Amino acid sequence: MRFGGLKVPYICIVMTESVIERLKILAGAAKYDVSCSSSGTVRRNNGKGVGNTVGGIGVCHSFADDGRCISLLKIMLTNYCIYDCAYCVNRRSNDVPRATLSVSEIVSVTMEFYRRNYIEGLFLSSGVVRNPDYTMERMVRVARDLREVHRFNGYIHLKSIPGASRELVNMAGRYADRMSVNVEIPNEASLKYLAPEKDHKSVFEPMAYIKQGVLENKEDRRRLRHVPRFVPAGQSTQMIVGASPDSDKDILALSSALYSTPTMRRVYYSGYVAVNLYDNRLPALKQPPLVREHRLYQADWLMRFYGFKSGEIADDDNPNLDLEIDPKLGWALRHPELFPIDVNKAEYELILRVPGIGVKSAALIVNARKYRHLTSEHLKKIGVVMKRARYFITCNELASACVADLSPEYVKRQLLSAVKAPASSDARQLQFDF
Amino acid sequence: MTVFRFDGSFDGLLTGVFLAYSAKKRPECVVAPGGEMPLFSSDVVDVVTDVSKSERVWNALLRKVSRGAASAMAISFLCEDNAFYTSLFRFICRVFDSAENVESDFSDADLLAILENSRRVKGEAHRVVQFMRFQKAADDTYFGIMEPRYDVMHMAVEHFRDRFSDGKFIIYDRRRDYGYYYDGRRLERMRLSSDRSHMTTGILPDDMADADEQLFQKLWRTYFKYTAIPERINPRKQRQDMPVRFWKYLTEKNGL
Numbered sequence: 001m002r003f004g005g006l007k008v009p010y011i012c013i014v015m016t017e018s019v020i021e022r023l024k025i026l027a028g029a030a031k032y033d034v035s036c037s038s039s040g041t042v043r044r045n046n047g048k049g050v051g052n053t054v055g056g057i058g059v060c061h062s063f064a065d066d067g068r069c070i071s072l073l074k075i076m077l078t079n080y081c082i083y084d085c086a087y088c089v090n091r092r093s094n095d096v097p098r099a100t101l102s103v104s105e106i107v108s109v110t111m112e113f114y115r116r117n118y119i120e121g122l123f124l125s126s127g128v129v130r131n132p133d134y135t136m137e138r139m140v141r142v143a144r145d146l147r148e149v150h151r152f153n154g155y156i157h158l159k160s161i162p163g164a165s166r167e168l169v170n171m172a173g174r175y176a177d178r179m180s181v182n183v184e185i186p187n188e189a190s191l192k193y194l195a196p197e198k199d200h201k202s203v204f205e206p207m208a209y210i211k212q213g214v215l216e217n218k219e220d221r222r223r224l225r226h227v228p229r230f231v232p233a234g235q236s237t238q239m240i241v242g243a244s245p246d247s248d249k250d251i252l253a254l255s256s257a258l259y260s261t262p263t264m265r266r267v268y269y270s271g272y273v274a275v276n277l278y279d280n281r282l283p284a285l286k287q288p289p290l291v292r293e294h295r296l297y298q299a300d301w302l303m304r305f306y307g308f309k310s311g312e313i314a315d316d317d318n319p320n321l322d323l324e325i326d327p328k329l330g331w332a333l334r335h336p337e338l339f340p341i342d343v344n345k346a347e348y349e350l351i352l353r354v355p356g357i358g359v360k361s362a363a364l365i366v367n368a369r370k371y372r373h374l375t376s377e378h379l380k381k382i383g384v385v386m387k388r389a390r391y392f393i394t395c396n397e398l399a400s401a402c403v404a405d406l407s408p409e410y411v412k413r414q415l416l417s418a419v420k421a422p423a424s425s426d427a428r429q430l431q432f433d434f
Numbered sequence: 435m436t437v438f439r440f441d442g443s444f445d446g447l448l449t450g451v452f453l454a455y456s457a458k459k460r461p462e463c464v465v466a467p468g469g470e471m472p473l474f475s476s477d478v479v480d481v482v483t484d485v486s487k488s489e490r491v492w493n494a495l496l497r498k499v500s501r502g503a504a505s506a507m508a509i510s511f512l513c514e515d516n517a518f519y520t521s522l523f524r525f526i527c528r529v530f531d532s533a534e535n536v537e538s539d540f541s542d543a544d545l546l547a548i549l550e551n552s553r554r555v556k557g558e559a560h561r562v563v564q565f566m567r568f569q570k571a572a573d574d575t576y577f578g579i580m581e582p583r584y585d586v587m588h589m590a591v592e593h594f595r596d597r598f599s600d601g602k603f604i605i606y607d608r609r610r611d612y613g614y615y616y617d618g619r620r621l622e623r624m625r626l627s628s629d630r631s632h633m634t635t636g637i638l639p640d641d642m643a644d645a646d647e648q649l650f651q652k653l654w655r656t657y658f659k660y661t662a663i664p665e666r667i668n669p670r671k672q673r674q675d676m677p678v679r680f681w682k683y684l685t686e687k688n689g690l
């Protein structure tokens with residue numbers, strides 16, 4: 001391989017059919033980790049090396065048979081594990097096929113996939129072998145080889161091993177775009193019950209290392225511009241939904257606390273797939289709770305883009321989200337006294353709260369109303385979902401019945417009879433008709 | 435009814451705008467080759483494309499609206515929708531007729547059509563970035579071929595040049611039969627002779643492909659299959675986000 005005229009020794013490994021077999025096992029083993037996003041970093045190719053990272057939205061290169069976005073090569077270094085987490089297929093007490101890929105094999109597959117435009121980069125996780133640091137060290141080697149030997153500028157997401165040392169987390173952060181430490185179970189007692197080797201310290205400590213790393217790095221870069229960036233796309237985490245008795249209120253409260261950490265970019269929710277049916281600490285779900293997962297993603301979206309507080313979405317009276325309707329409509333129906341909202345006068349933040357009006361339409365409305373009085377015809381063209389919004393707005397034409405005059409229960413029934421149940425439940429491709 | 439007939443190019447359309455002002459004549463309808471002529475076209479004007487005029491209109495446009503709005507108009511033009519050209523033409527005239535900037539008057543149906551079409555065209559360019567699949571040829575050139583709905587290769591090629599700047603690649607639009615070749619330094623527009631088999635199937639024949647190409651394709655197909663969660667199979671969503679019209683050239687889907 002040539003890079004800018006320099007002959008770089010390509011670690012020549014013979015890729016064989018055995019790699020295919022192991023890839024099968026290790027891709028299968030990594031598949032439940034939901035975060036696939038490759039967003040958050042812009043790194044242009046500087047003319048040396050291969051690859052760039054597209055900012056803002058990540059690029060999905062394919063969609064698997066379960067409809068989920070494939071953006072990164074999501075794989076485990078090994079699925080051998082010394083731990084025994086109840087919710088995990090790879091726990092040591094399970095009798096499943098095990099495999100390991102070498103550092104150079106992962107590096108080579110990543111490079112070859114990337115060059116063929118199959119992927120945006122690598123998402124690497126691992127079972128714990130020997131001890132957390134031993135495992136973490138091998139993951140860091142993959143990232144370092146990609147960056148330093150192959151001049152790889154694509155996306156790297158490393159899942160930090162619970163309990164890994166600060167030194168290794170810091171090293172990993174120098175090569176990774178994003179790092180994640182999964183919370184998995186929101187309540188510490190439940191976590192200890194299901195994953196005896198883990199506790200909140202093993203999760204929140206590495207999170208804090210990453211945060212400190214990012215903040216110190218910002219400081220350093222202010223003084224010295226050429227200090228390389230540390231985890232520029234921040235960190236993410238995941239919670240498993242439905243494996244423990246935690247309510248949506250607990251989950252959202254924790255999400256909201258996590259988002260208040262300056263480096264936390266995404267919280268993912270993963271409907272529990274009953275992989276270890278024999279373990280009676282876990283509910284025997286026939287189906288993963290997909291609708292609940294979908295509602296949590298919508299709630300998360302409301303907190304990040306619509307200015308909702310977690311307590312507005314779920315509280316002690318309503319600790320769990322209504323599975324029949326989206327949480328924004330749910331909130332509006334609990335607050336009929338605030339409606340109707342006058343789209344020609346109300347503030348942007350209020351318009352954003354109307355079911356049927358999304359971020360994009362809200363912005364179009366506040367711009368367009370400078371030119372003329374908006375009618376429902378205009379709103380329709382702008383993209384407002386009128387069959388929802390009509391119960392919550394007024395534009396001073398034919399007054400249609402508002403939720404404040406009708407009962408919230410009536411409005412809910414009206415809307416439900418018109419809407420089909422949501423079929424999609426992926427984080428990135430939610431249909432937001434609100 | 436006045437009708438402007440133009441050659442189907444963006445320069446042609448802008449020349450038409452020039453004419454509307456210089457000849458003080460407003461068409462009710464602008465028609466590109468292949469477009470339908472209105473039934474009662476009493477006054478048909480043939481617009482002769484003139485780049486010096488279209489450039490003047492473009493520069494004037496840039497003085498009236500933001501660069502983003504102007505580029506949305508240019509991009510929306512690529513949607514190859516004959517009925518839309520009249521909307522675009524009318525809105526450009528409205529820009530010049532108005533004293534204030536009208537680019538954020540989102541109650542104007544023409545403007546909304548422009549935004550919608552530019553979104554569609556950009557979406558197609560993004561799909562080229564998403565779904566282009568390269569095969570490595572024996573001479574280290576990475577070869578990728580697609581049939582995008584709109585003419586967007588020129589919008590996607592910069593992305594590939596930035597990403598793969600240390601190697602050689604070809605991206606090819608088979609529907610319009612042209613593409614770009616990058617040799618590691620320069621980028622050029624090119625056309626392949628259509629008698630090669632990989633031009634129709636999109637698959638490099640074995641004697642042209644790199645020795646490891648088959649292995650990596652197999653690895654990718656394996657990965658694609660095993661990364662899906664069987665409990666959550668959702669073909670409807672898969673087709674929605676990755677329309678079937680792209681599958682022909684997708685390594686993981688072209689069913690080998």
Ligand code: SF4
Nearest residue numbers: 081083085088091127
């Ligand atoms: S440490 Fe990770 S891989 Fe090991 S059993 Fe727990 S969740 Fe599974």
